[in-house]
Amino acid sequence: MPKKTKILFTHNTAMWYRIPFFKKLAEIYDLNLVFTHIDVIQDIYDNKIDKKIKGLEEVNYTTLNNKHGFAKGLIKKACTNNDFVIGGSWDTIQELIESIILFSITKIKQEKFIIWREDWDWEKENNLKEKILNCIIKYLTNHADAIIVPGTLHKQYFHNKLGVSEDKIHIMPNVSNISGIDENIKKSTNNKKILYVGRLIPRKGIKYLLEAYSNLKKEVDNIQLLIIGSGPEENSLKEYVKENNIKNVEFLGQIKNNELKEYYQRSNLVVIPSINKGMGDPWVFVLNEAMYYGNPVIATTAVGAAPDMIKNNGFIVPEKDSDTLFKAMRKIITDNDLEEKMSQESKNIIKKEFQYTNMINAFIKTINSIK
Numbered sequence: 001m002p003k004k005t006k007i008l009f010t011h012n013t014a015m016w017y018r019i020p021f022f023k024k025l026a027e028i029y030d031l032n033l034v035f036t037h038i039d040v041i042q043d044i045y046d047n048k049i050d051k052k053i054k055g056l057e058e059v060n061y062t063t064l065n066n067k068h069g070f071a072k073g074l075i076k077k078a079c080t081n082n083d084f085v086i087g088g089s090w091d092t093i094q095e096l097i098e099s100i101i102l103f104s105i106t107k108i109k110q111e112k113f114i115i116w117r118e119d120w121d122w123e124k125e126n127n128l129k130e131k132i133l134n135c136i137i138k139y140l141t142n143h144a145d146a147i148i149v150p151g152t153l154h155k156q157y158f159h160n161k162l163g164v165s166e167d168k169i170h171i172m173p174n175v176s177n178i179s180g181i182d183e184n185i186k187k188s189t190n191n192k193k194i195l196y197v198g199r200l201i202p203r204k205g206i207k208y209l210l211e212a213y214s215n216l217k218k219e220v221d222n223i224q225l226l227i228i229g230s231g232p233e234e235n236s237l238k239e240y241v242k243e244n245n246i247k248n249v250e251f252l253g254q255i256k257n258n259e260l261k262e263y264y265q266r267s268n269l270v271v272i273p274s275i276n277k278g279m280g281d282p283w284v285f286v287l288n289e290a291m292y293y294g295n296p297v298i299a300t301t302a303v304g305a306a307p308d309m310i311k312n313n314g315f316i317v318p319e320k321d322s323d324t325l326f327k328a329m330r331k332i333i334t335d336n337d338l339e340e341k342m343s344q345e346s347k348n349i350i351k352k353e354f355q356y357t358n359m360i361n362a363f364i365k366t367i368n369s370i371k
Helices: 016-028 040-045 074-078 093-108 128-143 152-161 206-219 234-243 257-266 286-292 322-333 336-353 356-369
Strands: 006-011 030-035 061-063 084-087 112-116 146-149 169-171 192-197 223-228 249-253 269-272 297-300 314-317
Touching: 006 016, 006 074, 016 030, 016 356, 030 074, 074 093, 084 093, 093 112, 093 128, 112 128, 146 152, 146 356, 152 169, 169 356, 192 206, 192 257, 192 286, 192 322, 206 223, 206 234, 206 322, 223 257, 234 249, 257 286, 269 286, 269 322, 286 297, 286 336, 297 322, 314 322, 322 336
Parallel strands: 006 030, 006 084, 030 061, 084 112, 112 146, 146 169, 192 223, 192 269, 223 249, 269 297, 297 314
Antiparallel strands: none
């Protein structure tokens, strides 16, 4: 029996949509999976995670404790013998230092180093800190053996801005594991539902969605805006709705992942109005989920997934442009035939391009390209 390729795969946390991907990798490779900052999931999504991760029972994985923001034991893991090492993060100064150490040890041992990131060319501050960070990232990415990114915006950034050779950059699509369609749930044509799912923070641009919806409500009566999520902007957004007398807006709070499917299935349109505020949205898995349930979608230019996922199934609109967003919403919500056509196209795109088989095949292709 041929010896399996050994891979040390470091990742910050165990997002629920990554579990099927890691499970499949463990079947193909001799996988040593290391979670360096497991609590990130709680910081971002307010979801607690047990160190015994459901779904990874048969996978060789470790969760590292953190001290002063550093992953304890990462150097020891890096010193093990591997064929490939997957890593690379610079979201915090600690993660940047960890990445430099991991990269350095891997290169000294003459093993292959692969970076997996979701950065794209969103607007950044033009200060000394960003310039220094950019120089370090440029060095790491140009000396890595391969870069894995989820989409075309991300590939363009690493090639055009950081100068990484195009043949070293591989697109591995982001995939969500939300599933289960209830055939008894139908979308209404009499009382149409527009859905937002996400955190209630400034970067999500919800105020622009409310402005657009307010204008739409003046022309179309039989619509409702459902807002799912929680966050620091919740009270101010509710106050904005009240002050501007915007009708049929319902704040539903945080909904468990396994309960979201009903809302997606009943919706006629899903909107992602993100804006660039310090950073853009690296991907936004709400697009995957909305499309799986046959929703037309509208996203802004601040959404990393938009160019790859929105084709004939919705619209991409400029960020912070509530008027253009309003017109795009009106075009879909007032045309039943267009809505149905876009609904089917969303399902087709997900089925063809955004399955775990697409993700795994792209990873295998990356590994094989640098063996």
